[in-house]
Amino acid sequence: MRRWLLLQLGRAGLAAWATASLVFILSRLLAVGTEDAMLSSGNDLQVRTASTSAVARQALRQRLGLDEPVFYVTRISRNSASWRWHGTHNQYHHWLAGLLHGQLGWSYRDGQPIGPKLRTALVYTLPLAGLAAVAATLVALALGLVLAGGPLAASLTSGRAALHLVLSSLQGIPVFMLALGLLFLFANPDALDLLPAYSLADNPDGLLLGAYLLQLIMPVLTLVLAVLPELALPLAAALRHELRADYVTTARAKGVPAASLLRRHALPNALPPLLTSFASLLPSLLAGTVVVESVFSLPGVGRLLAEAAAAHDYPVVVAGVLVTAGVRLLGLALADALYALADPRIRLAL
Amino acid sequence: MKYVWICLLLAIGSSACSQLDKHQKHKIVRIRWVRDPENLSPLVQPNQNAVDALNLLHCSLLQLDVATGTHVPALADSLPSVHLVGDSLTELSYQLRRAATWDNGRPVLATDVAFTLKLYQCPGLPNERARAQLSFIRAIKLDTAAPRRFTLVCRGQAPDFRLETGDFPVLPETTLDAKHTLRRYSLAQLANLPGLPSRDTALSALVSRYQHADPSHHPERLPGCGAYRLRAWEIDRFLTFVRKPHWWADTLRPTPFVLQARPRQLTYLIIPDETSAALALRRHELDVLPQLTARAFKHLREDDSTKQELSFYSLASYELLMAGFNTRQPILRDSLTRQALARLFDPAKLLQATQLGQGLRTASLVHPGNRRYYNDSLALPIYDPRQTVSLLKQAGWQRQATGWVPAKSKHTPQPLKIRMRYRADDAVFATVGLQFKSAATALGIPVELLPTEASSLTTALQEGDFDIYVRKLSSTPFAFDFTMLLHSRAIPKSNFTKFSTRTTDRLIDAIAATGAPAQKRKLLRRFQTIIQQQTPLVPLFFLPYRLATARELQHLYPSGYKPGYYAAAATWNIAGSIPAAAQ
Numbered sequence: 001m002r003r004w005l006l007l008q009l010g011r012a013g014l015a016a017w018a019t020a021s022l023v024f025i026l027s028r029l030l031a032v033g034t035e036d037a038m039l040s041s042g043n044d045l046q047v048r049t050a051s052t053s054a055v056a057r058q059a060l061r062q063r064l065g066l067d068e069p070v071f072y073v074t075r076i077s078r079n080s081a082s083w084r085w086h087g088t089h090n091q092y093h094h095w096l097a098g099l100l101h102g103q104l105g106w107s108y109r110d111g112q113p114i115g116p117k118l119r120t121a122l123v124y125t126l127p128l129a130g131l132a133a134v135a136a137t138l139v140a141l142a143l144g145l146v147l148a149g150g151p152l153a154a155s156l157t158s159g160r161a162a163l164h165l166v167l168s169s170l171q172g173i174p175v176f177m178l179a180l181g182l183l184f185l186f187a188n189p190d191a192l193d194l195l196p197a198y199s200l201a202d203n204p205d206g207l208l209l210g211a212y213l214l215q216l217i218m219p220v221l222t223l224v225l226a227v228l229p230e231l232a233l234p235l236a237a238a239l240r241h242e243l244r245a246d247y248v249t250t251a252r253a254k255g256v257p258a259a260s261l262l263r264r265h266a267l268p269n270a271l272p273p274l275l276t277s278f279a280s281l282l283p284s285l286l287a288g289t290v291v292v293e294s295v296f297s298l299p300g301v302g303r304l305l306a307e308a309a310a311a312h313d314y315p316v317v318v319a320g321v322l323v324t325a326g327v328r329l330l331g332l333a334l335a336d337a338l339y340a341l342a343d344p345r346i347r348l349a350l
Numbered sequence: 351m352k353y354v355w356i357c358l359l360l361a362i363g364s365s366a367c368s369q370l371d372k373h374q375k376h377k378i379v380r381i382r383w384v385r386d387p388e389n390l391s392p393l394v395q396p397n398q399n400a401v402d403a404l405n406l407l408h409c410s411l412l413q414l415d416v417a418t419g420t421h422v423p424a425l426a427d428s429l430p431s432v433h434l435v436g437d438s439l440t441e442l443s444y445q446l447r448r449a450a451t452w453d454n455g456r457p458v459l460a461t462d463v464a465f466t467l468k469l470y471q472c473p474g475l476p477n478e479r480a481r482a483q484l485s486f487i488r489a490i491k492l493d494t495a496a497p498r499r500f501t502l503v504c505r506g507q508a509p510d511f512r513l514e515t516g517d518f519p520v521l522p523e524t525t526l527d528a529k530h531t532l533r534r535y536s537l538a539q540l541a542n543l544p545g546l547p548s549r550d551t552a553l554s555a556l557v558s559r560y561q562h563a564d565p566s567h568h569p570e571r572l573p574g575c576g577a578y579r580l581r582a583w584e585i586d587r588f589l590t591f592v593r594k595p596h597w598w599a600d601t602l603r604p605t606p607f608v609l610q611a612r613p614r615q616l617t618y619l620i621i622p623d624e625t626s627a628a629l630a631l632r633r634h635e636l637d638v639l640p641q642l643t644a645r646a647f648k649h650l651r652e653d654d655s656t657k658q659e660l661s662f663y664s665l666a667s668y669e670l671l672m673a674g675f676n677t678r679q680p681i682l683r684d685s686l687t688r689q690a691l692a693r694l695f696d697p698a699k700l701l702q703a704t705q706l707g708q709g710l711r712t713a714s715l716v717h718p719g720n721r722r723y724y725n726d727s728l729a730l731p732i733y734d735p736r737q738t739v740s741l742l743k744q745a746g747w748q749r750q751a752t753g754w755v756p757a758k759s760k761h762t763p764q765p766l767k768i769r770m771r772y773r774a775d776d777a778v779f780a781t782v783g784l785q786f787k788s789a790a791t792a793l794g795i796p797v798e799l800l801p802t803e804a805s806s807l808t809t810a811l812q813e814g815d816f817d818i819y820v821r822k823l824s825s826t827p828f829a830f831d832f833t834m835l836l837h838s839r840a841i842p843k844s845n846f847t848k849f850s851t852r853t854t855d856r857l858i859d860a861i862a863a864t865g866a867p868a869q870k871r872k873l874l875r876r877f878q879t880i881i882q883q884q885t886p887l888v889p890l891f892f893l894p895y896r897l898a899t900a901r902e903l904q905h906l907y908p909s910g911y912k913p914g915y916y917a918a919a920a921t922w923n924i925a926g927s928i929p930a931a932a933q
Binding site for chain 1: 385388389397473476478479481482544566567584585586619620621623624625626627629630632633635636653655759805808
């Protein structure tokens with residue numbers, strides 16, 4: 001198991017490195033507008049705008065390290081088949097060497113190291129995504145049991161249909177609409193007016209725990225609602241499938257209570273679809289945070305990456321790709337491990 | 351039990367918020383920013399929010415008085431005296447205020463101004479933009495007999511120098527250069543050095559001290575002589591500025607408008623989403639909501655419950671929405687064709703559809719509010735498809751079943767077909783594009799709309815890969831240099847229309863060089879007439895700045911100048927606020 005885990009982590013690391021390398025090289029080769037974005041607003045009618053100064057552009061390129069070759073080799077000209085070797089004096093080598101020393105580079109926009117920026121952003125994103133993942137999984141389990149015909153199945157037949165309809169409808173609603181809907185419901189003086197639209201900055205000396213938790217309610221709820229259908233509906237379908245199996249009929253004939261039948265017999269066999277969904281849950285949550293953090297003014301990773309992409313801050317974008325790819329691959333490895341735990345018939349292949 | 355916990359949590363949070371509201375409302379003004387300023391180094395100033403923040407921390411020689419729309423002395427005692435030297439140099443003499451001091455009580459002297467200008471030119475620092483913008487200042491002459499007096503020597507002669515030489519934050523010399531190493535170098539010496547890290551040990555030591563201080567995120571390490579200091583900054587969340595208890599300008603009587611600093615605390619909340627910001631304003635979590643879109647402004651203003659609690663302002667700004675033609679395209683070379691197509695834009699309806707009718711229509715690039723220089727004899731652009739047909743025929747086009755083609759052509763006739771580019775991230779541009787397309791299609795002119803990502807758009811426009819573009823142009827009431835927009839020198843970098851004639855080039859140069867108002871007026875009026883006749887671009891309207899504030903908040907001086915208000919003059923109309931007279 002340990003060997004398998006190490007191998008999975010190694011594979012995930014390699015895949016994340018390959019993805020980030022590709023994005024790094026493409027971003028440098030296709031990079032347009034970095035200097036324009038930094039030297040001029042682009043819309044100003046100015047007498048001596050810096051964007052016209054070739055000297056300013058060259059100095060900026062040198063400061064950002066953009067004047068060096070992108071990779072170890074480059075083609076001499078577009079029409080030429082000859083290649084030029086640059087040795088280790090290239091942008092990719094510097095990035096890779098930094099990465100091996102634990103440095104993700106520096107942001108173009110503010111010149112700050114990216115590692116601390118990401119860590120600060122993760123302080124907001126991890127509790128948000130973590131709470132949402134746990135809550136969504138628990139609620140999905142409960143809803144899956146209810147939808148499949150839980151202990152109260154007899155009295156909830158029409159209720160289950162309604163619940164199924166609600167979950168199916170939720171699946172079609174974009175995350176930003178969910179977020180705005182909650183905002184209009186809970187932070188609106190014309191509606192419930194229970195939660196703050198923005199409250200964190202009232203006390204810059206220290207965030208009150210109560211205020212912090214209040215601020216998290218709507219973002220977590222948005223993410224839970226966004227991912228709930230894709231967890232609960234496949235689980236319910238898998239449970240219903242299991243309930244039609246022969247071993248369930250046998251158990252029922254032996255007098256196993258309905259609740260126990262569902263939880264102890266059907267649920268373990270219906271878990272694999274939930275684990276498949278769980279593997280894609282982390283990236284889905286990360287994608288959801290881009291919207292949720294913007295709507296609820298939380299300075300997390302999603303917002304950091306979205307703003308970096310809009311501002312052509314490529315080092316931050318590449319670091320974000322590295323993190324996102326790592327999370328995605330770890331999610332897959334975790335799902336594989338959970339598969340093995342849930343079903344002993346599955347062997348982890350090396 | 352679980353309900354008890356939830357109620358307790360809600361109670362703690364709510365009481366915390368409401369308590370803060372009650373006790374601090376008379377001291378704090380909370381303003382929404384869409385984005386973080388990112389960098390508070392005076393050398394960088396990457397966006398308008400950073401400029402606003404630096405204006406609180408630092409003082410410039412001159413500052414814009416939004417109440418009158420003029421630049422007035424701030425650190426300077428008076429406006430500079432201007433002296434032309436020969437036909438290529440200008441000298442501007444400044445005198446600093448006697449009362450101006452740094453926080454430690456040391457006076458602000460001419461040596462500080464000299465240090466600041468040299469820092470802007472020092473190689474190896476992140477000052478590329480500032481270096482280029484201030485490169486026209488070639489020397490600073492200090493007066494040994496008067497330590498607050500100095501003269502700036504500028505290359506060239508332009509009336510705008512008076513504003514441009516006074517518009518930069520002045521920094522303290524002792525903080526970064528206690529040993530006065532920069533005094534060894536002249537401004538020209540530093541400006542002539544390449545902008546790369548210098549091998550000069552004195553300069554590299556200064557650069558190292560600057561980098562170590564990291565003023566971009568620790569502005570307190572480079573303290574300015576402005577009225578506020580930064581108390582807290584959480585990136586992408588908020589910035590809090592507190593007023594200095596003893597500020598040098600408090601002793602001035604009467605206090606100049608640009609040196610007023612009434613709120614004891616200014617808190618800028620970073621709220622990217624407009625809906626969240628509007629709800630925060632309604633829930634009293636925010637006091638000032640600037641740069642509102644038309645939709646949100648209308649929604650708030652028409653809501654009965656908010657009418658009583660909020661004040662609303664809408665003023666025409668100096669941001670112009672305009673369309674430009676690629677005059678090098680064969681189909682658009684003739685001015686009659688451009689005039690014809692210009693009549694397919696409907697500025698009146700576009701203003702109504704996108705801005706609720708707020709804003710200001712214009713016939714030229716000059717703001718109609720500027721009565722001295724705006725050519726009011728020109729007709730406003732109007733939507734007139736009949737005139738389009740007539741002008742197209744005059745230009746030699748004829749309508750066939752397949753579309754419009756030249757009536758006489760030696761080669762294969764090129765049909766009249768338009769590709770319109772604009773930024774993809776702004777709905778206003780898309781509305782303009784759709785309106786034009788609809789009008790053109792009705793006349794049988796095919797239009798392809800090409801919404802483009804911002805940085806790719808600049809490249810596409812420079813390469814001439816368009817027929818018409820739509821953009822916003824930020825100007826000021828003082829900017830009458832159209833070199834970047836329409837001069838042959840700016841082709842293709844920023845003159846995307848690639849329009850130029852000898853006459854307009856000469857006029858642009860003359861307008862930029864002329865200071866005498868009467869002469870400038872004559873030249874500007876002629877320039878506006880020629881541009882309307884030649885139609886390389888179509889000015890549609892000046893966009894409005896919209897602002898919603900808490901009703902008790904007063905003296906914000908809403909204006910059309912960026913950022914659309916003057917936060918430092920704001921007062922609360924409740925007991926406990928600082929009376930204006932006390933400042």
